[in-house]
Structure formats: structure tokens, C-alpha cells
Amino acid sequence: MNGGFDLERARRETRGCAQRIHFNNAGASLPPAPVADALYLYLREEEEQGGYEVMARRAAELDNFYAASARLLNCSAAEIAFSDSATRAWNAAFYAFDFKPGDRILAGSAEYGSSLVALLHRAKRRGVEIVWVPDDEHGQIDVTALGELIDGRTRLICLTHVPSGSGLVNPAAAVGEVAKSAGVPFLLDACQALGQLPVDVEQIGCDLLCGTGRKFLRAPRGTGLLYVRSTLLEQLEPNQLNHYAAELVTVERYRMRSDARRFECWERSCAGQLALGVAIDYALGWGLQPVSERIGQLANTLRRELADIDGVTVADPGLQKCGIVTFHAAQVPAEQLQQQLAARQINSSVVPFSANPVSAARRRQPPLLRASLHYYNTSEEIERFVAALRQLL
Template sequence: MMRIDVEQVRQDTAGCAHVTHLNNAGAALQPRPVVDAVVEHLRLEEEIGGYEAAAARADRIEHTYDALARLVGAAREDIAVVENATRAWDMAFYSLPWAPGDRILTARAEYASNAIAFLQTARRHGVQVDVVPDDDSGQLDVGALREMIDERVKLIAITHVPTQGGLVNPAAEIGEAAREAGVTYLLDACQSVGQMPVDVNETGCDLLTATGRKFLRGPRGTGFLYCSPRVRARLEPPFLDLHAATWTSPDSYRVRDDARRFENWETYYAGKIGLGVAVDYALDLGLDAIEDRVTLLAGNLRRRLRSLPGVRVHDRGSRQCGIVTFTVDGHDSEHIARDLQAKRINVSVSVADYARWDLEPRGLTSVVRASVHYYNTDDEVDRLCAALPRAKASPGGGTGAGG
């Protein structure tokens, strides 16, 4: 079994000397090779010009497609590199042709940006949005999903790992149901890619979207989309330019054949190169080894938190990952996060607005989110727990008492 040299990866990570960074589900600390690659390209642009730098580093730019393809088990022509995961998801979702009466099946733990897109499409096109119930563990109930599929279901869209908790939805089982029914399957892997193995062949998804800045430890302003050849020919992106399509005659155009039809001409080349370096860094460590360490650290954190009086852990699911959410009785989650940041401990807060179908039914208006990565340590977990305020006698401050 591969083991991660924690001391080495911490030496590669300048931020480890300055902060206890437990906000990897927001944006992870970038390793030095990623930062060096980005800065090197920016310096080259400074010295010889942007177009010229892109031409000089064409091999490094193209390598990013190969790295991403290897990361998710795809072919390089199935990969588009875009500005962020939301842009990637929107380009995929809004490419689908909608008709009145079409149905979208999604999960209770779905992210706000995706839910808003569903609701907008329902308003525009008369589409029906149906939320699949959870099973007893809190993850999507695959049996219920199968029962809800009919001839009107146009899309199954699921977030693999929700932003507001540690559960991992059963992506492969969902994919099996989608493939059997012949329904397009869109997987939001924004929080899973980089902290665990994610293979498009195993999940069976037609479309997958992810970001660079989270568990992949890449630059901000980078993301990617996987589009299977099974569906690509019938998906025309909502926006086209001379990169995504060719102007073939005064009154016609032709969309390119590969997944780069979802890109546009102008792009963040330094970030794209840095994203490829980040993927290489993760692949060199091994995604299985990364998941093992992340799962271990997160499990230790949950146990430590549950041992503290008045601290409530709110993670659900039979399989859990590196995102840990909790509240402290009598304390507002935002105040806790600010106090921790003042002590150089980085966490974030998930509010009900981000996940109304999930948090509101559980009586939660906000939760503190601590998300570990492989460069974190048990000492940092202990430091977080020691820095939390003592619970007050009665719940308050709008944190809720669910979980």
C-alpha cells in the first residue's frame, strides 16, 4: 500500500508553516510545484508576450488534458478545461434540449447553484424537478431513484460529495440505474475529485464537472468538464465562439467534435498549466493513498468533536469523506469560524441557503465546515478542537440542534 510522506508534502506546502488550514473544501493550499508553474508562465508572458508564451509552452498546456484524462479514466478528447466547476456544470446542463414535461431527478443534498439552474429551467421550459429521498443513512436512496424513473426523465443530476457534509453519494449505483434506463447522468464531482479516486467508467456518468482549487490543490479560476462520446454529438453548448466552432460559410457553422466545444478561445494559460501540475502531483501520491489518509484524519476529527460536550457532528451517509460539519450549542457558526481564523485556524461555514433541501428539514440554519487534506496532521485536528468555545447550556445563535 502506498503511503504519503506527510513531512515532505508539508515542506512542499508553504502555508503549513503559517496556518492550520482546514478549509480544503473551499480552496486547498497549493503545493510549491503548482505555484512555481503558474508564476513561471506569468513571468514568460511578462517577458515575451501572452500569445508567444502560449505557443512556447504548448506542450505543457496540452499535457493538462492528458493528466485530467488519466485522473478520471477518460480519453483526452473527452476533456474540456474551463474557468471553474460552476461554468463547467452550466455548460453541460444548459446544453441539454428541454421540452415541457421533461423531468430532472436530483438529490436532497444538492448544491444551491445547481438547484437554482434546475428551477430556472423549470420556469423557462415547464420542466419538473423531483428530489429523490434519502435512505436511512442520509445518502440518496438508489431504490427510490429507480422507482421514480419513467419515460419523461431527461436527466439525473447528482452531487457526489455535498458541500455541507461528509457523505459520499453512491455514484456508481446511480450510474448503473441511469444507464439501464438510458437517461443522461450529470455528476458534480467538485468536492470528490482530488480526495478520492473518481473514474468515469466506474461511475457510469455521461458528464462530470470538477474544480482545480479544492482537493486537487490547483489554482483558482480553473475547472474541467468530462463529456462522454455517448452524448457529445447531441449536446450543443449554450455559448459558442471560434474556438468551440468553425464559421464554415457566411450563414453556417460547425461545432467541433471533441469536448473542447465547451471551452472558449480566451483562457487562463498559467492556471491551465498549474492545473496539470496539480493533477500530476495528486497522481504521483496516489488517489487511494490520499483517500486513506483523508478518511483517517476526518474520522479522528469526528471522534474528537463528538467527545466534546455540546458539540454536534452533522455528517451523514454510510460512506464519509474529508468534510466534517458540526455546531456548538449556544454559539453562532459564523462567530466560531471568525474566532478560529483569528487563531490561524481556517474553516468555513455552510448556511441553509446553500442546501435548502437538506439543511432546513434537519433544523439547521448553518454549520461549521472543517475539511481535512492529506497534508494535515492529528496535531492540527487537536488544535482545532482545543480552540472551540465551550457549549452554552441551551442551543442558540441560529445553529440548530439537528444531527
Template sequence: MDTPMIDLAAVRADTPGCRRGVFLDSAGSSLPPVQVLDEVVGHLRREAEVGGYVAHDERLPDLEAGYGLMASLLGCEPDEVAFTDSATRSWLAAFDAVPLTAGDRVLVTEVEYAGNAIPLLRRAAEVGATVEPVPSTPAGEIDVAALREMLDERVALVSLVHVPTNGGLVNPVAEVAEAAHEVGALVLLDACQSVGQLPVLASELGADIVSGTGRKWLRGPRGTGFLVVRRPVLERLRPRQVDLRSGTWISPDSYELRADARVFELWESSTADRLGLLAAARYALDLGVDAIADAVLARAEHLRAGLAEVPGVEVHDLGTNRCGIVSFTVADREPEQVRAELAARDVTVTVTGVGSTQYDMTRRGLPEVVRASPHYFTSPDQLDEAVAAVAALKR
């Protein structure tokens, strides 16, 4: 069956911000559609009228239905979904619950993100565990054959970044999960840069835990995140950041934690932002995740091809399978200078540096790259405009 195409005119009409210059930073914080904006602002106005508690209670049916909505998006069961205030909070809460002791090993990819690497290294040092990067293939993905050589019964966790922050490759999740499970290791998938631009179905990928955010490719509000914890592994985890949302105080000296993924939720949260996240998930599901993936990849390949034709521009994307992140440098200009000069031409990009992905960028000798990330609402004409703006820098 053919994948339906994105109606470019319709999604641009839903995205007023995309008509103000060329927006190429959905890998940072994307432009929300009006459906998300209306949900967030509308609920904030309702809170101003009746107070936060009453306004929250009015939307309880929608909030409860949100678990099923996110389960549809993420390929899991509703009781395997938890909501948080960021991808960072999701990842940290899950990682903190993974039992680690002296002698344990944690395997990571060479595209591991700094937000994960720092807590990994700190906790490993505290308990006497080790953090070890798995070599990459020449194409840049995790080398599954090398992973299998490194796996043994001491490996407690494989931390897998689905899509790195600094380039367009997509790591092979299912193959990694299959290998890790053969030795009983847990797989924690950082899907921060993949949910919203790629199909991320936990039931098919085989990851035990999946963390993600609303603000990037999903086009939700900032301050929103989610976590998938599969039922079979929940009993192996020991959540430590718990409160009255995570459990019940049943007597003066005893409590009982929840038996589902909501044990990772905290009581205080933004109802308006949660509703906005659900609106973003609904918008993505209505468009079709496969259609989104096709459109995003087409935009990225259009941009890569255009940039590759500009003298002095080098595209640095790796990967056999690629996605919507395009990384490049311009000869004789620092990436931050490129970002600023493009901003003056109403082209929004960002810069990512070695401090975000030490293993990969040190290995490749790249201190910084310019990162462009077009979404499906970016028109081909705008991509050509961005390429022309980069070419003009050389003149």
C-alpha cells in the first residue's frame, strides 16, 4: 500500500511560524501547529478563570485517554506509558531505576549524547561499574557484530541513541535489542530525536525502555516528555524519584508503589503542556507517521544534495539509513558564524559541538558542525532558499 503524502499547503496553514523565514531547527525545538497552541493557551486561560485544580479536573477524561493515545503512537500498552516534563527527566528517571553494582558494564554507542553520558559516567564511578563505547561501522551506526563480541553476563545495560544530535544516521534498534537480551541486558532507547519524524514502535523495536520529548519533531510544547517502560522489565527496576503520584501512603509507616509505568510520574506537572503534547501526538497520528517519515527524509535529502553542490561546503552526515538531521561545515567560517549570518538572512539553524557527542566528534576530528533539520512543513522552495543563503556566505 502506498503511503499517503503530506498535504504541504494544509500543514503550512496550520503552522504560521513557518512563513517567517526558513525554519530548519526541528531537531532543537520545532514550530507547533495551531492545534497545539490553542490547546495550551486555552487551558491556561481556563486556569485563570477557575483555578488550576478545577481546570485540571475538567480535563481528566482527556488526560486519562492520553495514555492510550501515546500508546498508539509508541507501539505499546497504555499502562506502559508515563508522562514527564522532558526527555531528560524521562531518561534520568529510568536510568536511576536500573540496578547497577560493582563490576557491572554499561555499553553505549559512539553517538552517545552528553545528557546521558554525564550521569552514566558519574553513577558508574560511584558504584564501580564501567561505561564502554561500542565501535561504529564505517557508515557510522553501532556495529552489531562488535556489540556481540563485547556482550557478556556482566553487561547490565545498553544505552542506545536512536538518532544522534549531530547528524542524520539512524541506529539499528531491533538488532541491538535482540543481541542485548541474549545476555539479559536491559536496553534503554533514547528516542529524543526520532519520535515525531520516524516510526518508533516499542513492540517492534524490542527496547525495554524508551524516552522522548514533545518539543522536537513531535511539535509539542517545551517542558513535556514521555517514557515507555515495558511490563516484563518493570519489576527489575527500582524507581528512586517517587512521590504521592508514584505510590500511596497506606499507613503511618508503610507505602505502596504503583505497578505500572506511572510509578515514574511526579504529582506536580503542567496540565496545559500535557494537553498540548497530546494534541501534537494526535496531529502526528492523523497525518500518519509513515507519511511524516517519508516527507522529512525527502526534505533532508533535498537539502543535503543542494549543500553538497556549494563550493567549500562539506556535509558530515553518516549512516546507511538517514533521517531529517543535516550537518555541515563551511570552509573559512566557524559554525557559529554561519549560524549568525544565516539568521540575518532569516534562515534558522543551530550549532552542535564536541561537548554534546564526545566519542563521535573526537573520533572524526570535528569540533563543531552546523545542524539543519527541516520538517515536513518546510517547502522545497524554502530549502533552495537556504542553500542559496549558504552559497552567498562564500561570496
């Protein structure tokens, strides 16, 4: 036990952590054994029994993905769609809006690069205006400015809860309050938040949310989810339809599904969907509050230790910070450090410009090294990471 947290169990059930220090959880976490085993077993059964046959026999377990996601987010299972990535989920939600020339979209500076491309695409093709909400003095979205920017043309508010390239946690619930009182739909990118923070769509007040499986939820790659609030669902028609999203009534008529699965296709990785459900239940078993507290303590320790190294600058903005720790060193570029750490079996990553380009352009920092921690990481690993870094510098 470690401050009430069963670290011994967390590490025993994380086979990958025996081989290396994995501080790249914001890239992809090491899946726990129960999740990885569920995936392997399902694939083995497909190999031996046939994909359609296994799908029919294990329908209830596949369906558990929706119920588990609903428990995770505090919504109904009918408001959840399976996706193969956060990008696909975000795009499905975003492109469902029938934007007209002159419509305004308000977005925070932490938006992911892919979302920026989609926003620019809609600006080019539909003539929408993208308005970047300023940051406040702490580097998080300025909620007062957001409220002042909303006008009669505002059709959507986009916010990234936790950006890819810093430890910032944006005040999502405060944004939700502003969006709700103005009656503007609110699309939350919770890709880096799911699995490391409690995320409750009622408490936050978002209408749409996207997430990925492989990051802090510890699910396999190629899995993700979309949440669509039921009241908005009725008004949103997917940009593309298919025979799963809509039932063919006759050869001349279709009827769209009434639930969020109108954003899905029939074909998918069933093994991935099942394993994402297992991963969500596994995360809920630990409890997102204890998980976020443990991650927060580890990350604060790392930030303190880094700040003590000559030439190192910790770069995480925001009043609330999470398990993503970003920094740069005056002596050695981030890319070189990342490679040298990798040679010592220490996984970290360099923040690419596309992670959160708008804030990166505003902040104009040198390339950052990102050490992203999960609850199965340890204080001892932090000591070894810091010792290796001191040696390299």
C-alpha cells in the first residue's frame, strides 16, 4: 500500500512496468493485464471460432462498453458511440453541425492540432468565423472573456479539458456554465482527461465529448468514444450515414437511429470495444478521485525535483495541473534528451507543434520534453528519471 493506494497490485497488474520506466502515458499508457488479456482472448476466439460467431455469443460483454462509458461519464448508455479514436469522435460531432457563413465558433487555445485543421477547413469551406478565446493570467481559458465573446452568431464552444502538450487542466465546468446560460452547444475534448481525472458530463455541462482509449484509460490503441447529450442528439444529423447508423425501411426510405450510435459504422474492432469496456470498469474499480490524487502527487513531486535542476524550466501553466509534466533544459534540446532517456529504458516524449498549436504559437517556447505519469508510476521511478536527467545535463 502507498498512502492508501495499492501500488503493489497496480504494478503487479502492469506487466510492462517491470521492463522500463514508462512516463509516456499521455501518448499511450501501458494496459493492465486484465485489459490486455481480454483483448488477446477475444482475438484468439475470433481466430478459432469466427468473428461473427464470437460477436453473437459475447454480445452482452460487447454491449458493456456502452454501460461502462455511461458509468464513467454519468450519462445514459444511449448517449455513447464507440469510435476508433478521439479525432474521429470529435470530427463526427463537429461535422454534424450545419454551419452557415458568418456563424462563429469560440475555441480555447489548447485545442488539438487535428481539431484546428477541422476548424480551418470549415472556415474555408463554409465561411465560419473562428474566435480564439484569450487565456487568463494563469494560462487557462479566460471564462469571463468567453462569456463576453458570445453573441447571436455563436454556434459552438470548443474546449480541450487537458491539452496534449502541457499539465494544464482547463476549468471545464465553468465553461459549461457559460455555455448553458447562453444556450450554446459545448464540445469538450476529454482525450487526455479520461482515466486521469473524474469527468462527469452533468457536473461539467458539456453537450458533446470525445475521448480515446489508449491514453489514461489504459485501453488498446484504435479505441475511443463519443458522448452526445440526448437533447442535442435529436437535432444532430451525422455528416455521413450508413446502414447501421440508419435503418433501411424500404429501398427509398431510411430511419436514423435515435441513439448516439447513429455516429457509428457497423464494422469495428470488437476486441477493442470489449477491451475498452474492461479498461473503463478497471479504472472505475480504482476510482477516478483516488487515481487523480495519486497522479497529481507524483506530478507535483516531479515538477519540484525538475525545478531544482540548473537550466531546467518547468512549463506547465494553469491553476489546476495534472499528470502531464512539460519542461525544457537550456543545455540539451528536448529531442536529444528524449532519445538519451529512451536508451536508458525511460519512455518520455517531445511535444510536437501539432499538440496544441494555438497556445504553442502564443507561448513561443522551445520544444518541450513531456513526462506524463500514471498511478502505477512510483516515487522511485521519479528519482531515477531525475538522476538520469541530471547526468545527461
